Amino acid sequence: MVQIAYIGLGKIGYEIALHIANKLKKDGEPPLLAYNRTISKAQELAEQSGQHVTVADTLQQVAQEADVIFSCLFDDAAVQAIIGGQLIGSGLLKKGTVIVEQATIAPETAAAVAAQATQAGVIYLSCPVMGAPPRARQGLLIPLLSGGTAADRQNVRRHYIDGVFGKTVLDVGDDVGAALRLKLCGNYFVFALIESVAEGLTLGEAAGVGQENVKALVDTLFANTPFVDYSQRMVDESYNDQVKFSLDGAQKDTQHIMGLANQVGADLPLTKVFQKHLATLQNQRGNSDVAAVVGVLRESAGLPFDLKKQD
């Protein structure tokens, strides 16, 4: 029997791990082995999956037991430390183990960890995802996959991605950095969208039309797109209650986008403006949901950061 493991049960990883655990249960496969730095999240996953999750107390246990290891850590430093250092560096992984990292990191970081993996006789794939936690919960993420060989990718897709947590999988080939370059293009669009929704709602409010009417227009004009979700989060100010996409994560990703743009000589004025607004948000509120960037735009138009009266 093949042992599957999941490392990194954050907002996205938790939802993906739950889909994989449910799939293993349905197929009569062994429980998912789950590790998280904060162990309570792994215990919660075990409970929610109907105990089809074994909580791993240590990364050493994961290294020794797993054949396929999915992971969704936060950033490059965590991937280097946990995947490169504590897993591959431990020398405990079985030969032929497949590691599928889902974090949004720099393509160069993935290439460096993949080279370490090759030296250790294991396979490292990049599988970042497009989609926020609610889409992850519904199994509607868009996974972007690269690295290893076509057969390696096909094997993990067939068993653990297609129809498990992924809707439309985009396979972008053997270059392990390719999925991450595509992910950064995807996040470029998401950030341009967030900035444009924040600016449009602010314009409507400042011009006396009212942000509610702008929101109604967005709902009609851009139905079934993330414009609707982001305008909802900005108007209802749920960014004050729930972090779906953290400011820390958005700042990390804009840095990676600008890093890639600088490497290839692309000018990205929209990303530069968005980065500036994120920095202002960071100074004012610290880490929060990225939709709160609308408050920065409101203040620059002479409006209050929050329009709804807070309790």
Ligand SMILES: NC(=O)c1ccc[n+]([C@@H]2O[C@H](COP(=O)([O-])OP(=O)(O)OC[C@H]3O[C@@H](n4cnc5c(N)ncnc54)[C@H](OP(=O)(O)O)[C@@H]3O)[C@@H](O)[C@H]2O)c1
């Ligand atoms: N949220 C989104 O909408 C979204 C969408 C697409 C892609 N992504 C990407 O997916 C990745 C995860 O995002 P997220 O929103 O799920 O982040 P998150 O909620 O902050 O979760 C991060 C995970 O990484 C673990 N971690 C971080 N640093 C670590 C370290 N030094 N050692 C061990 N574990 C560490 C955390 O453990 P603890 O639980 O102990 O903190 C947690 O399990 C990021 O690369 C993000 O850019 C996010």
